[in-house]
Amino acid sequence: MQRSKPWLSVRPQPFPLSFRVDRRVPSVLIILTLLALVSLVFNVSQGEFPVPPLEVVKTMLGLPANPDYAFVINTLRLPRALVALLVGMGLAIAGTILQGLTRNPLAAPEIIGINAGASLVAVALIVLLPGVSVGWLPLAAFGGGLVAAIAIYLLAWDRGSSPVRLILVGIGLTAFTGSLTSLMITFGEINAVSQALVWLTGSVYGRSWEHLWPLLPWLVIFMPLSLVLARDLDTLNLGDNLAQGLGSRVEWTRSLLLLCTVALAGSSVATAGTIGFVGLMAPHLARQLVGPSHAGLIPVAALTGACIVELADLAGRLLFAPIELPCGVITAVIGAPYFLWLLYRNRNI
Amino acid sequence: MLLSCLLLSILLGAADIDSGTVWQALFQFDGSTDHLIIRTVRLPRAILAVVVGAALAVAGAITQGLTRNPLAAPDILGINVGAALAMVLAVLIGGSGSSYVGFAFGGAAIAAILVYWLGSMGRSGLTPFKLVIAGAALSYLLGSLTTGILILSQRTLDDIRFWLAGSLAGQDLAGLLPVLPYIAVGLAGSLALGRQLTLLSLGEDVAQGLGLQTIWVKITAAIAVVLLAGSAVALAGPIGFIGLVVPHIVRFGVGVDYRWIFPYAMLAGGILLSVADIAARLVIRPQELPVGIMTALVGAPFFIYLARSRIKR
Numbered sequence: 001m002q003r004s005k006p007w008l009s010v011r012p013q014p015f016p017l018s019f020r021v022d023r024r025v026p027s028v029l030i031i032l033t034l035l036a037l038v039s040l041v042f043n044v045s046q047g048e049f050p051v052p053p054l055e056v057v058k059t060m061l062g063l064p065a066n067p068d069y070a071f072v073i074n075t076l077r078l079p080r081a082l083v084a085l086l087v088g089m090g091l092a093i094a095g096t097i098l099q100g101l102t103r104n105p106l107a108a109p110e111i112i113g114i115n116a117g118a119s120l121v122a123v124a125l126i127v128l129l130p131g132v133s134v135g136w137l138p139l140a141a142f143g144g145g146l147v148a149a150i151a152i153y154l155l156a157w158d159r160g161s162s163p164v165r166l167i168l169v170g171i172g173l174t175a176f177t178g179s180l181t182s183l184m185i186t187f188g189e190i191n192a193v194s195q196a197l198v199w200l201t202g203s204v205y206g207r208s209w210e211h212l213w214p215l216l217p218w219l220v221i222f223m224p225l226s227l228v229l230a231r232d233l234d235t236l237n238l239g240d241n242l243a244q245g246l247g248s249r250v251e252w253t254r255s256l257l258l259l260c261t262v263a264l265a266g267s268s269v270a271t272a273g274t275i276g277f278v279g280l281m282a283p284h285l286a287r288q289l290v291g292p293s294h295a296g297l298i299p300v301a302a303l304t305g306a307c308i309v310e311l312a313d314l315a316g317r318l319l320f321a322p323i324e325l326p327c328g329v330i331t332a333v334i335g336a337p338y339f340l341w342l343l344y345r346n347r348n349i
Numbered sequence: 350m351l352l353s354c355l356l357l358s359i360l361l362g363a364a365d366i367d368s369g370t371v372w373q374a375l376f377q378f379d380g381s382t383d384h385l386i387i388r389t390v391r392l393p394r395a396i397l398a399v400v401v402g403a404a405l406a407v408a409g410a411i412t413q414g415l416t417r418n419p420l421a422a423p424d425i426l427g428i429n430v431g432a433a434l435a436m437v438l439a440v441l442i443g444g445s446g447s448s449y450v451g452f453a454f455g456g457a458a459i460a461a462i463l464v465y466w467l468g469s470m471g472r473s474g475l476t477p478f479k480l481v482i483a484g485a486a487l488s489y490l491l492g493s494l495t496t497g498i499l500i501l502s503q504r505t506l507d508d509i510r511f512w513l514a515g516s517l518a519g520q521d522l523a524g525l526l527p528v529l530p531y532i533a534v535g536l537a538g539s540l541a542l543g544r545q546l547t548l549l550s551l552g553e554d555v556a557q558g559l560g561l562q563t564i565w566v567k568i569t570a571a572i573a574v575v576l577l578a579g580s581a582v583a584l585a586g587p588i589g590f591i592g593l594v595v596p597h598i599v600r601f602g603v604g605v606d607y608r609w610i611f612p613y614a615m616l617a618g619g620i621l622l623s624v625a626d627i628a629a630r631l632v633i634r635p636q637e638l639p640v641g642i643m644t645a646l647v648g649a650p651f652f653i654y655l656a657r658s659r660i661k662r
Contacts, residue, residue: 106482155653164478168420168656171485172649175589179645183638276489320501329497336490340467343483 021296028289032303036085039310043081044073046318051077075208083207083271084309084327086219088278090268092305093226094261095279096286096298100233101257102166105342108280109145109265112170115276116177117148118269119200120184126196127184135214141270142218145262148173153258202273202328204313211271218267223302226260230294233257237292275312275328277335278305284342397517397525398626398640399619401585402595404532406618407539408577409592410599410610414546415570416468418477419655422593423457423578426468426480427487429589431460432582433513434491437498450528450583457579461571463487517585517626517640528580535576536615542570543608550605588641590648591622597655 008021044060045053051069058064059073095108102112109115121144122137152173156165181200185193232253235243244250265279286301309327312334316325409422423429435456439449464487468480495513545566548556556563581588595618596610603609622640625647629638 111485155657165656168478168481169653171425171481172653172656175645175652176649179642179649182642183646276493323501325497325500329493329500332489332493333497336486336493339486340483340490343467343479343486344470 022290022293024290025296025300028300029303032300032307036303036306036310039307039314040081040085043084043310043314044077046314047077048322079209079212080204080207081310081313083212083215084204084313085306086212086215087204087268087272087275088282088306088309089223089302090215090219090264090305091275091278091309092282092286092301093223093298094265094268095305096283096294096301097226097233097257097261097264098279099283100237100294101254101261103237104167105284105346106167106280106339108277109261110274110276110279111174112167113148113152113173113177114145114262114265115269115274116174116181117151118142118145118266119274120144120177120181121147122270123181123184123196123200126199127192130192137270138214138218138267139270142263142266145266145269146259148177149258149262199273202275202331203316203324203326204272204309205324205326207272215267215271218263222260222263226257226264227295227298229253229257229260230298233294237294272309273326273328275309276332277339278308278331280342281305281331281335281338282308284338393525394517394626395623397584398623400525400529400532401517401581401588402591402618402620402622403615404535404577404581404618405588405591405622406595406599406614407536407611408574408581409594410596410607410614411539411542411546411570411574411577412592413596414550414607414610415567415574416465416475416477416480417550417552418475418480419597420477420481420593420652422590423574424587424589424592425488425652426461426464426484427491428457428460428464428574428578429582429587430488430491430495431463432457432579433587434495434498435459436583437495437513441498441502450531450580453583454531454575454579457575457582460487460491461575465571513586517622525584528584531576531580535573535580536611538569538573538576539611542566542573543606543611546570546607547605550607586639586641588622588644590644590652591618591625593655594648594651595621597651 008023008025041053041056041060045051045056049072051072055066055069056073059070060078091109094114098107098109098112098114099105101107118141122141125132125137125140152166152170155173156169185196232248235246235248236250236253236257238246240250268275282301282305283297285304286297289304290296290300308331312327312330316327316330319325405423408428412421412423412426412428413419415421432453433456435452436449438456439452464480464484465475467483467487469475470479499513545556545561548559548561549563549566553563556566578592595614598621599610599613599617603613622644625643626640629640629643632638
């Protein structure tokens with residue numbers, strides 16, 4: 001039997017938009033959403049003081065539940081789990097866009113130094129201006145990430161930008177900003193420094209509503225924007241000349257997409273530190289699930305990233321309880337070998 | 350120049366001590382506080398800087414010759430991080446002082462083999478890009494494992510925190526002595542390998558055509574790298590970018606012949622690390638910076654410059 005056409009067209013009537021997505025996307029999205037919710041519930045229910053998953057669901061939905069659990073869930077665990085969810089999404093989308101932009105499967109915000117720039121500025125803010133509220137962190141990190149991104153782009157520019165030079169320059173810049181960050185930590189006043197250190201390891205430990213709210217607007221603005229730009233990203237993927245021929249304003253869309261990447265990566269890094277390799281792994285896993293078209297790829301990658309961070313946080317808490325490993329360590333231990341495997345698979349390119 | 354750096358390094362520091370006192374302390378020791386500072390703190394530290402700098406620089410030069418790669422150095426390829434992880438493991442399981450060095454060698458060797466294998470797989474063979482990016486990923490992985498261990502074991506963290514930032518402070522000559530033979534062997538080996546590595550840098554085929562047993566040269570050179578990088582890390586922690594920068598500076602002066610590059614790299618490495626250490630001590634007197642931060646601040650822009658100018662693609 002002939003297969004039905006492999007595409008679905010989505011046209012939300014009141015808006016001048018249309019998405020063409022792979023047939024697999026809706027089912028994959030539903031499964032991933034369920035998976036993300038289940039891991040969210042488990043993340044909330046597990047810990048030093050276990051709460052039955054059913055009670056978690058009841059409390060979250062506001063149904064009558066055991067009031068003893070309400071404090072643990074609402075004040076301690078839920079904001080943390082939600083932060084993990086959002087950060088995973090932000091990092092994953094940033095990675096997806098960056099891989100599309102550079103046409104390089106090995107690009108990710110942590111490899112090319114955007115995260116390092118963002119964390120430098122955030123650490124500087126924590127250490128040098130301890131009085132500033134955490135609400136400013138995402139903005140500052142965004143600025144740092146933007147400067148880093150522009151610096152990398154300019155430094156790697158030599159009559160056109162080459163993906164290889166982009167990554168090499170990124171590695172150098174990461175080392176540079178990393179040493180500046182250590183400088184801050186050596187200089188700084190001890191209380192501010194210990195706060196910065198907890199944050200630097202890439203952890204959602206102790207994140208509260210106060211951290212969640214500043215992060216939310218960034219994702220609410222830039223996630224839809226990146227979805228709208230998905231088609232342009234597909235066109236850009238064909239190469240600059242072809243994209244120009246197809247009527248895409250190449251430099252404009254590229255700058256806009258880069259802005260999305262930096263905003264999403266920067267705000268995520270500002271909230272949870274550098275959780276490595278999520279932006280690298282999620283797009284690849286998502287591509288395996290739904291293919292390379294970005295309109296479907298971006299939401300699927302976002303949910304994959306959310307699941308990864310959620311589960312990594314859970315694993316970090318349970319593996320060596322009562323000591324907690326930051327989830328950044330877990331994602332790096334899984335992600336770096338994955339990266340090396342990608343390198344192995346692309347060995348003949 | 351090396352000697353003057355050595356003297357400067359002894360002369361400058363948190364406590365102001367004039368040069369006459371330094372001279373007396375070295376040659377007419379009388380047991381006063383100033384003399385004690387010179388003898389037990391400044392002098393060992395200055396010697397350490399020279400030795401570690403020489404070891405790192407030569408390890409970098411060998412790596413660059415062996416891989417024919419301008420961006421190669423033990424720290425960029427993850428060899429230093431491998432040694433550091435092994436040291437952390439050694440502290441974790443509670444080894445003794447001399448076994449630390451063995452662990453450092455083991456870690457360096459495993460990391461070197463891994464990164465060489467990862468960098469040279471595939472049809473295009475050993476390209477600078479693959480080698481560097483494999484090294485970066487490996488460093489990230491090993492670094493995270495180190496962080497994980499340190500978080501899980503508070504005691505290990507306390508023992509090792511200062512060392513891990515790459516610092517020359519707080520080491521005495523007693524710590525240097527057991528490692529010194531390995532460094533000496535590594536340095537001597539590199540001097541002996543100068544001719545062969547120059548041939549090898551012409552390309553494998555040419556070297557083989559000229560009658561060189563390339564496989565043995567490679568193995569010996571790799572052992573020398575592991576010895577030098579491992580002992581440098583065991584002494585002073587992972588100090589970055591000396592191994593990358595020094596060979597390039599030296600090559601600028603003496604050309605591409607490794608028979609000349611190695612001895613000059615030894616001297617230049619010692620000088621550079623001494624200067625970096627002096628600077629690290631002086632910029633925020635009376636506190637000091639870990640010298641690893643200083644070298645990275647200078648070395649990373651140099652790496653970017655190299656990536657721009659030497660990698661054409």
